[in-house]
Every structure is written in structure tokens, then in C-alpha cells.
Amino acid sequence: MxxxxxLEVRFGGRRVASVAELDVARGExxxxxxxxxxxxxxxxxxxxxxxxxAGARVTxxxxxxxxxxxGLSERRxxxxxxxxxxxxxxxxxxxxxxxxxxxxxxxxxxxxxxxxKREIAExxxxxxxxxxxxxxxxxRYPHEVSGGQAQRFVIALVLALRADVVIADxxxxxxxxxxxxxxxxxxxxxxxxxxxxxxFISHDLxxxxxxADRIVVMRGGEVVESGPAHAVLxxxxxxxxxxxVAAVPRIGVPA
Amino acid sequence: MSExxxxxxxxxxxxxxxxxxxDLSVDYGPNRAVHHVDLDVPAGPYxxxxxxxxxxxxxxxxxxxxxxxxxxxxxxxxxxxxxGALRGAALRAYRRSLQIVFQDGDAALDPRLRAGASVGEALxxxxxxSRAERPARARALLEQVGLDPDLADRFPHQxxxxxxxxxxxxxALAVDPLLVVLDxxxxxxxxxxxxxxxxxxRRLRxxxxxxxxxxxxxxxVVERLCEDAxxxxxxxxxxxxxxxxxxxxxxHPYTQALRLSVPELGRPAPARTTVxxxxxxxxxxxxxxPRCPLALDRCRVEMPPLVEIGxxxxxxxxxxxxxxxxxxxxxxxxxxxxxxxxx
Numbered sequence: 124m125x126x127x128x129x130l131e132v133r134f135g136g137r138r139v140a141s142v143a144e145l146d147v148a149r150g151e152x153x154x155x156x157x158x159x160x161x162x163x164x165x166x167x168x169x170x171x172x173x174x175x176x177a178g179a180r181v182t183x184x185x186x187x188x189x190x191x192x193x194g195l196s197e198r199r200x201x202x203x204x205x206x207x208x209x210x211x212x213x214x215x216x217x218x219x220x221x222x223x224x225x226x227x228x229x230x231x232x233x234x235x236x237x238x239x240k241r242e243i244a245e246x247x248x249x250x251x252x253x254x255x256x257x258x259x260x261x262x263r264y265p266h267e268v269s270g271g272q273a274q275r276f277v278i279a280l281v282l283a284l285r286a287d288v289v290i291a292d293x294x295x296x297x298x299x300x301x302x303x304x305x306x307x308x309x310x311x312x313x314x315x316x317x318x319x320x321x322x323f324i325s326h327d328l329x330x331x332x333x334x335a336d337r338i339v340v341m342r343g344g345e346v347v348e349s350g351p352a353h354a355v356l357x358x359x360x361x362x363x364x365x366x367x368v369a370a371v372p373r374i375g376v377p378a
Numbered sequence: 379m380s381e382x383x384x385x386x387x388x389x390x391x392x393x394x395x396x397x398x399x400x401d402l403s404v405d406y407g408p409n410r411a412v413h414h415v416d417l418d419v420p421a422g423p424y425x426x427x428x429x430x431x432x433x434x435x436x437x438x439x440x441x442x443x444x445x446x447x448x449x450x451x452x453x454x455x456x457x458x459x460x461x462g463a464l465r466g467a468a469l470r471a472y473r474r475s476l477q478i479v480f481q482d483g484d485a486a487l488d489p490r491l492r493a494g495a496s497v498g499e500a501l502x503x504x505x506x507x508s509r510a511e512r513p514a515r516a517r518a519l520l521e522q523v524g525l526d527p528d529l530a531d532r533f534p535h536q537x538x539x540x541x542x543x544x545x546x547x548x549x550a551l552a553v554d555p556l557l558v559v560l561d562x563x564x565x566x567x568x569x570x571x572x573x574x575x576x577x578x579x580r581r582l583r584x585x586x587x588x589x590x591x592x593x594x595x596x597x598x599v600v601e602r603l604c605e606d607a608x609x610x611x612x613x614x615x616x617x618x619x620x621x622x623x624x625x626x627x628x629x630h631p632y633t634q635a636l637r638l639s640v641p642e643l644g645r646p647a648p649a650r651t652t653v654x655x656x657x658x659x660x661x662x663x664x665x666x667x668p669r670c671p672l673a674l675d676r677c678r679v680e681m682p683p684l685v686e687i688g689x690x691x692x693x694x695x696x697x698x699x700x701x702x703x704x705x706x707x708x709x710x711x712x713x714x715x716x717x718x719x720x721x
Binding site: 159187190225257268278299300302303304326327328329330333356364367368369370372373374375 | 571635
């Protein structure tokens, strides 16, 4: 679905992210792990053409099913964002318009992406059912729902848009662990039941380990290791990944 | 013997805890945030972990202990003295004996003060060093927390997140506290940095005989640093006991959900452990009832008391036997053992 080649993101003269090769296939979750400043979020923003808006210079190639996204006009990128590539952010409530009821956000977003009006109610009902939210919740404003409910709402929106690619940037980091587990479960179903290609970005290797089919490790703007998830976690090949794996807090293992 | 005790003249009873919280309740306007909480922290070296998610009341309890928050009921005793009754010099001495380290090292430091001056300021405020002595003492403290003493000349924005948190810890230790409240001390840090800060806390505890109340949502952190664990949900203690027991055999359905929700390397994600459509609690019964897979009608109207179940472990649940059986099923159904194999 997504094929990245020689992608570089620069601010001024400084290179903040460099990815030689990264593919995400349909029905696959690729985990992008790194600490603050590693370039993982910048990579995500570059895919969506958003790093450019922030003033970055982006070179290389990002293809969505053969369509080149780097250098695409803003007008054509807007048709790709949301509809084909959806993004889930860390702070779901902050990513929703606080002055609109969730229902309005839902309807406007679907209409904006060309979903016929008569289909909207039906898609909303189906998506909410899937993420286990009560339909009356749509009457609330973002501040009236919990962080977990807001994130489930955003996932329902992604489901209703039927996006092919989902970029999730730390989607569980701001949530309590019991809620985090529920959201991880939903993202897994987005892959298994809907075949979405997902780029899951997190600093938390343990969460990535539960979801990802493949793992890409970034540090200081560079990819330092990548491979099948089980291989990277069981036998990390570079010292930095080894340090990351060792730093994951474990229960029942003496420090 | 601390100055707090000396000033008040009332020594801690033999065998009593350093910090004793009894029946503490805290209100925010019409809403009760903390309900009848009991909590003990023995003299150091000793760690007590306060586990809970957002809104569980853990930070509110810490604020009440520090007397930063008016209480609606109950008492806080420190070293045998009623903290609520402290005034003047005795209150100042108390605030010296008890220090707090917040989650956000950035916000806790004055952006206009160099690291050394931040630590020196704590010494000055409590009259612990003359102006001439302060720089050297500050450098020595920075060194104790594993920082290059030359960083004393840096401003907060010139330090990394981990370095800033070390400065905050050095500042807390500057006044030789008996007890430190650590409020999510590593949550804002990258994982590799987090691991090093946890090591530092462990070392300081052993070297200085520190007692601490560690507030965290992270069970692995509490396991590493605390003898006792207290689990809060919606302002109530739902379970407490020796940490190893609470984590190995969690007795409350909420603790179980928490325990199974922690992603572990090499263990697949468990089946869902809570009822995700969180209904609203009736306000009378067990606060976890709307999410609890075992909830009965009774649970929704009557709060279960905290009852000892052996080995120092206590649980507030109407169905402790069924909860224990649920835990056995959950851990047996999990193909891999509850304790990960990669030791």
C-alpha cells in the first residue's frame, strides 16, 4: 500500500528524518519505535504531506499504491488525507473540534470526504457498534467524553471512512493502561477484519510488540534496525535496540 | 530524630509508621475525590506504591499529605504528629522532612535559575547552608544524583528531560528529608532514561535510608521499588498488600484488569478484561461495578469494605472467591505463563 524510498525531511540545513526503505502492506501493521527526537513523527507527517506545510523540505519518494505523494499538490493531497490515509493522534480530544458535538464532526468529516448523505447515518451506526460506543454519545462535546471514548470515536471515524492506510501516532500513550488495552484490541481488529495497512508509531516497545508484524527502530533521525517483530524483540541486533528492549519494565522479573 | 518530632515533642509511637493516613476524605466542591483512605509508610528504607489511573485520587492524596489540599475528613500523622495541627516553625520543619518530586521536571524548575542555584535555593529556604557554602553543597548533591557537577551552571532548557528530573531529585534531597513523595517521577521520560532514574531512586533509598510514597500507574515500576502496594480506583482503596502478592495474585477484578493490561514483551495481549462501555457509577456501590465482569446488583448499590484475605493482603470486593477463581481462569487460559519466560 505504502512504499517509502530514500525519504529525507530537512528543516533548514538539518536532517530530522531519513528513511531509505519502508513498506506497509495491506493487512499489515508496521511498528515505528523511537524516543523523542528520533524522527518517527516527522516521518509520519511527511507521508501525509504535512511536514512540508510546517516548513520542512522533503525529498525522496512516498507511493500510495503507485501514486507518488511527494510533490503532489495540496489540493490533491487533501483528497488522499482522511479518505485514503487516516491519522490517529496521541490526544484524541485535542484533535477534535471542541465546539462541535461528536455527531457534527462525524457527519462533516464523512461529507467532506464524499460519502453520500444517505449513507452517513448507517455508517455511523455500524462504526460505533464496532468500537462499542453507545450512539447517544454522539450528542456530546469532546470535553464530555473520556480520553478512551474519544479515541474510540476517532477509530470509528477511520472505520466509517474506510481508509486503506492508518497512521497512528502514539494513539495509546495518553490513555490509562486498561483503556490502552481496549484501543490496542481495536487497532488489531482494524487490521484483521478490515485489512487496513497501519503504521503504528510509539515509544513503547511493549505496546508495539503486541500489535506489529514488523518493527522499524529509529534514533536521531535514522533507521537503526528493522525486521519481523518477533525477531527484533527476541534478538535485537544493534545495541540501541537491545537497550530499548532491556528498558521495558517487566513484572515478575527481578531488576 | 527529625526536627518535626522534636518541635512538636510527640514522638512516633514504637512500631508506628512514619506516615499514617487514617480515614482521609477530600472533596472538590460537591464531588468527593478521595473516600476514607487509610495508608501507612514505615520509616525508610521503605517504599509504598500508590497505584491508580487518571482520576483515581492518587495525586490528591499526595497533596493532602503535603497540606496543599484541605481535607474533608480524617487525619494525617507524620512521625507521630497530627499534620493538620502544625503551625509556624513546626509546619516548616514538616515541609522539610517531606519532599515531593513531580512528574514534570520542566515545570518544577524555575526557568531563570541555573541548576546549581535551584538546589542552593532549597538549602537557603531552610537555612541549611551559608551563602558561601551553597555552591559547593549544590555541586555535591548534583554529583550524588549522577550528574556532572559542571551542569550546575546550566539553565533548565539546556538540560535533557532526564537531567532535569535528576536536578529535581537533588533539590528534594538537599534538605535531608525523611520521606519523599514521588509523583509519577518517570512517566514523562523516554524509556531508556526512565530505567536509569528508577535505578537512581533505588540507590538513593539504600544509601540514605529513604522512605517514599511512589505514585504511579505503572505496576512494573511499583514492583521494582516498593514493598507495599495500594490500588486506588475512583478515590477508594480497592486492594492493598505486599507488592509481590498484589501483583502475583491480584484479588480485585480491577487490579486483575490492570495487571493483564500491562503489555509485556513476549506475551500476547490477553482477551479483554474489562467491560469497555463504561457506564456511569451509581455513586453508591463499588465504583468499578460498571466495568466489572463479576458485578451483581448488590455491587451497584453497596460499597464493599476492605477485608483482610491473608498474608497482609486486603480487598474491597463482594465476591472475593469468584474474583480469585476468575484470576486462575484468566492466567490459565493465557497460553504463556503469567510471569514472562525471558529471565
